[in-house]
Structure formats: structure tokens, C-alpha cells
Amino acid sequence: MKLFTLQMGAVGLAFACANAAAAPTVIEAQAFTFSNPDSSVADVLVSDTGAATTIRFSDFANSMAVSSNDADGNGYSGDLSFAARSGYVITGYSFSATFVGTLDAATAPGGQAGSASNRGAVSLFANGDDNWSTNSNRQVNLLNGNDTFVFSSGNVALTHMTMSLNGSMTVFAMPATWTTPDGVLHSQDSLAGLTLLNPALTVYTSAVPEPETYAMLALGLAVIGLTRRTRRRLQDAVA
Structure with a gap:
């Protein structure tokens, strides 16, 4: 009985190894x-x-x-x-x-x-x-x-x-x-x-970049543009 169990275990191990070798990468x-x-x-x-x-x-x-x-x-x-x-x-x-x-x-x-x-x-x-x-x-x-x-x-x-x-x-x-x-x-x-x-x-x-990154970039560019326009207006007012 023990010999039969060992033999079946060896067959199962060989089958498992064969399946593992054939597994996709x-x-x-x-x-x-x-x-x-x-x-x-x-x-x-x-x-x-x-x-x-x-x-x-x-x-x-x-x-x-x-x-x-x-x-x-x-x-x-x-x-x-x-x-x-x-x-x-x-x-x-x-x-x-x-x-x-x-x-x-x-x-x-x-x-x-x-x-x-x-x-x-x-x-x-x-x-x-x-x-x-x-x-x-x-x-x-x-x-x-x-x-x-x-x-x-x-x-x-x-x-x-x-x-x-x-x-x-x-x-x-x-x-x-x-x-x-x-x-x-x-x-x-x-x-x-x-x-x-x-x-x-x-x-x-x-x-x-993720979509959120594009949104933050667009917001940053808008802020820079607004700041430049505000600065020009102040400079014109002082002049």
C-alpha cells in the first residue's frame, strides 16, 4: 500500500512538473x-x-x-x-x-x-x-x-x-x-x-502625465498669464 502511494505520488509530481513547465510566461x-x-x-x-x-x-x-x-x-x-x-x-x-x-x-x-x-x-x-x-x-x-x-x-x-x-x-x-x-x-x-x-x-x-497633471499644468499656465497681465496693468497705471 505504501509503495502504491509513493508511486502515485511520484506520478502526480511528474504531472505537476510537466504542467508547470508548460505554463505560460x-x-x-x-x-x-x-x-x-x-x-x-x-x-x-x-x-x-x-x-x-x-x-x-x-x-x-x-x-x-x-x-x-x-x-x-x-x-x-x-x-x-x-x-x-x-x-x-x-x-x-x-x-x-x-x-x-x-x-x-x-x-x-x-x-x-x-x-x-x-x-x-x-x-x-x-x-x-x-x-x-x-x-x-x-x-x-x-x-x-x-x-x-x-x-x-x-x-x-x-x-x-x-x-x-x-x-x-x-x-x-x-x-x-x-x-x-x-x-x-x-x-x-x-x-x-x-x-x-x-x-x-x-x-x-x-x-x-495623468489627466490630473495636465489639469494642474493648464491651471498653472493660466495663473502665470493672469499674473503677467496684472503686472502690466499696474506698470501702465504707475506710468
Whole structure:
């Protein structure tokens, strides 16, 4: 009975951990609330100064990595949302990441040479208040090295912003083959890989005065104007 209870407890704990891992990411920044309902690995708040908030997309990074001596692929799709807090507006964003590709085609002494290829793409579609929207994408093909890119947009004043972040990558590798004089067939694996490193989004925000602040400012300007007119009248009377 005790063994059965322990087993059921272990199953329950594993189920709870699985559900916790699949829980959506919610980040309460100073100027906005961020939500990623599709994350299986929690996104990370890197910095938050109030004027600029940087979030690292851990789940996206985990999904965008593939390496094989055969054919393989992977992808990601996430819908992100940002809701500005009262007294703030979203003024722009900057998304950055680096593709890292590896192509290692095996060679053969007098036989069929191997081959290696890769292909990847990232797209980011953002929209917000008053039908504002922007779309950016980056593609790589046969990348053997690094490719850093930045998507950015600014000069906006949004209280709500949503983003559709998508990525895909495929690799293909074929081994080199050759036959030695003794009739033995040999092969050497090729390797193809593609990874997306450090995908991070910085959201820029600005504080805006509350309506009460505008009212006090207008009252202050009115008082200043009245004071100046009164002063002129007194000066004219003395003259």
C-alpha cells in the first residue's frame, strides 16, 4: 500500500512538473505586463529600467537548434502580448539574435563526396493601437559562420502591442562514400547544423502625465498669464 502511494505520488509530481513547465510566461515589468502563453520554457527578464525592458526568449532559443548527419528540422511559433500600465506608453522595440551555422561536408578519396546544407528563417509581425503594424523577417541559407540581425521599430505611442514570432530551420547532410581496392565500401558522415543564439527583445516605454497633471499644468499656465497681465496693468497705471 505504501509503495502504491509513493508511486502515485511520484506520478502526480511528474504531472505537476510537466504542467508547470508548460505554463505560460507572465512578466510584470515596471511599464507593462508581458505574456507568452505558448512558452514551455520560461522567458527571462534580463533588465528593466522603466524606459527600456529586455526579455530573453529562452523557449524560442531552445526550439531553434538542430544538428544532424542526416536530414532534420525544427520550428517555433509564439503569440506575445504587451499591455502598458497606466501612465506609460510603448514607444518602440528592438529584437536581436544570431544565426550560427555549421557545414562540414566529408571528403572521399576518389569516391562520392559528402554534402551539407542548412536553411533558416525568423519572422516578427507586430501590431497595436490605431491599426499600427510592422513586419520583419530574416533568412539564411548555406550558412557556415555567424549572422547577426536586428528588427526594430519606433516613433509610436501604444497602450497595447501584440507580436507573432515564428522561426524554422532545416539541415541536410549526406555522407561521403568510397570503395577501397579490396572491394570494401567505406563512408564518412557529413554534419550540418543551425542554431539561433540569444534571441532578445527590448521594449522602449515612456511615462505620460495623468489627466490630473495636465489639469494642474493648464491651471498653472493660466495663473502665470493672469499674473503677467496684472503686472502690466499696474506698470501702465504707475506710468
